[in-house]
Amino acid sequence: MKMHLCKKCKAVVEGGGTPDGKGCPAGGMHDYTYIAETGPKYHLCSKCRILVKTFAKPADFGCPEGAYHEWTFLGEAGPNAWACKRCGARVETAAAPERANCPSGGIHDWKKA
Numbered sequence: 001m002k003m004h005l006c007k008k009c010k011a012v013v014e015g016g017g018t019p020d021g022k023g024c025p026a027g028g029m030h031d032y033t034y035i036a037e038t039g040p041k042y043h044l045c046s047k048c049r050i051l052v053k054t055f056a057k058p059a060d061f062g063c064p065e066g067a068y069h070e071w072t073f074l075g076e077a078g079p080n081a082w083a084c085k086r087c088g089a090r091v092e093t094a095a096a097p098e099r100a101n102c103p104s105g106g107i108h109d110w111k112k113a
């Protein structure tokens, strides 16, 4: 599966190819950028706060908050649910998630959810 992001409305779409561009809530056509193949690795952009599960590090280009994403690898998908009290991100990982680069500034404050 391929993951695309619209940098106008921040919609993340998974599918076999480039998604249909019609009907962006932000007006006109969606402006999709290919991010990555879907997979088990959580990545969070500390600028636009988009959280994705991908096979490898997502593409840098096309951040809705300006030019390039700043992705941080949080961890591999697993059975334990965590939520950051500061930025509100929620992940389900095998081990405790990475703490660096919370979008709210400084480090994430992960609590078992």
Ligand SMILES: [Zn+2]
Binding pocket: 006, 007, 008, 009, 010, 011, 023, 024, 025, 026, 029, 030, 031
């Ligand atoms: Zn859109």
Ligand SMILES: [Zn+2]
Binding pocket: 045, 046, 047, 048, 049, 050, 063, 064, 065, 068, 069, 070
């Ligand atoms: Zn971003």
Ligand SMILES: [Zn+2]
Binding pocket: 084, 085, 086, 087, 088, 089, 102, 103, 104, 107, 108, 109
């Ligand atoms: Zn956080």
